[in-house]
Amino acid sequence: MPAARYKRLVDHLAEQIRAGALPPGTRLPTHRSLARQEQFALTTASRVYAELESMGLVSAETGRGTFVRETSVPAGHGIDQSPTAPGMCDLNFNYPELPEQAELLRDALRQLASAGDLDALLRYQPHAGRRHERAIIAGHLGTRGLAVSAEQVLLVSGAQHGLTVALMSQLKAGDVIAADALTYPGFKAIAHALQLEVLPLPPDDNGPDLAALDALCQRRKVRALYCMPTLHNPLGWVMGRGQRKQLAALARKHDLLLIEDAAYAFLAVDPPAPLYNFAPERTLYVSGFSKSVATGLRVGYLVAPVSRIANLERAIRATAWNTPAMLTRITCDWITDGTVQQLEQAKRRDAAARQQCARRVLHGLPWHGHPNSYFLWLPLPATVRAEQVVSALLQRKVSVSSAAPFAVGDHRPQAIRLALGSLDKARLESALLLVKEVIDAAACGALG
Known part of the structure; x- marks a missing residue:
């Protein structure tokens, strides 16, 4: 097929999509049908759709076909997790906060100002953190069933930094890492930056399908x-x-390294022992205080076997040198005086109340979630597309996330994820009512 004709077809379809002649959700002809219709090779039909997909105008779904995307959805809404614009009801990004936290920070800063060793906080710190602060974190982890020494704990600038340090120090470009088919978008971003190949694991009851993991490891060299x-x-x-x-x-x-992300583990009441306890020689345990205390408190920790500490320290040096000394000091003081424990208990109650509100308002819709968590996963009715719901809610000043940021691989389920921790409770209920209204209208074909 001459290049000019091929390009004209791409431009024609793009113009139809942008003009609304092919509305969002339209299923386009199969590759074979398009090739037959236009009388050119199947590979050229595939190339046409690939170009439209690279332009962000269509999305290909394995086993379902190629669909027109909702192009009115701006970056950061249904595509990525980002803070929303002023005036938007944010059900996309979680930053749970309690009213008393600002006053706690004022008190902490006053106490810090009168500390005798204040000048030490202005200097470089050891890459893994000061030993006495690592010991405080180790003691904190002991209350969660994780008995480790200070030497096994490294301080990092939040859990996201901890994940970065873990992946960049233990893996190299081209390595294969397995993950749940739906997973944390921040992990995906790091893996992409480090050029790791991420392979999806289908879900089983309350966890990844372990038989699928076993089979995957027999087919591929999963690291x-x-x-x-x-x-x-x-x-x-x-x-x-x-x-x-x-x-x-x-x-x-299969000689796998296990990377255990425990960012939200504090919300679960009496969970089983951390995975680290079952394979301590090959597990890296990563978490922080962004969710349990405050998102601006960029202090986290990474627990590792002693044999891996040196490589992890080198990665901390390369990425941040050391954690912010003043924030680490405040965090450790709050662990010692019981503030962190009080905040975690309060946030468990807060999250449970928000879950109850969400499940009451969204009654009749299917969902997946934990009774104490700050988020809820809503699979959509078979006839409803996620981008359609995301776009309609944006028009009503409500921001939610589609499945796209969470999906590993080509399959993107028609679902939305609701973050419940960022709005006050009155606005949360109002926003959830709009979510229910939009999904019900879409299911009835009445969404305008």
Whole structure:
């Protein structure tokens, strides 16, 4: 097919989509049908759709076909997790905060100002953190069933930095890492930046399908597994003790590194012991205080076998040198005086109340979630497309996320994820009512 004719077809379809002649959600002809209709090769039909997809105008879904995308959805809404514009009801990004936190910070800063060793906070810190502060974190982890020494704890600038340090120090470009088919978008961003190949694992009951993991490891050389065994984001599951034991056994069988993300683990009441306990020689445990205390408190921690500490320290040096000394000091003081524990308990109650509100307002819709979590996953009715819902809600000043940021691989389920922790409770209920209204209208074909 001459290049001029091929380009004209791409331009014609793009113009129809942008003009609304092919509205969002329209299923385009199959590759074979388009090739037959236009009388050119199948590879050229595939190339046409590939160009439209690269322009952001269509999306290809395995087993379903090629669909026109909702082009009115701006960047950051349904495509990525980003703070929303002023006046928007944010159900897209979680930054749970309690009213008393600002006053706690004022008190902490006053106490810090009168500390005798204040000048020490103005200097470079050891890359892994000061030993006495690492010991405080180790003691904090002991209350969660994770008995580790200070030497096994490294301080990082938030859990996201901890994940970056873990991946860049233990893996190299081209390595294969497995992850849940729906997973934390921040992990995907790091893996992409480090040129790792991420392969999806289908879900089983309250965890990844371990038989699928076993089969995958027999087909491919998988180096690591990224997982969230205690309070998965976005599905809210908590893996059982038996599943954790099986996963640890599989990791030993296939020599897998396990990267355990525990960012939301504090919300679960009496969960099984961390995965780290089942395979301590091959697990990196990553978490922080952004969700349990405040998102602006960029302090996290990484627990590792002693044999891996040196490589992890080098990665901290390369990326941040050391954590902010003053924030680390405040965090450790709050652990010591019980403030962190009080905030975690208060946020568990707050999250539970928000979950109850969401489930009451969204009654009749299917959902996946944990009773204490700050998010809810809503699969949409078979006839409803996520981009359609995201766009309609944006017009009503409500921001939600589609499945796209969470999906690993080509399959993107028609679902939305609701973050419940960023609005006050009155605005949360109003926003959720609009979500229910829009989904119901879409299911009836009455969404304008």
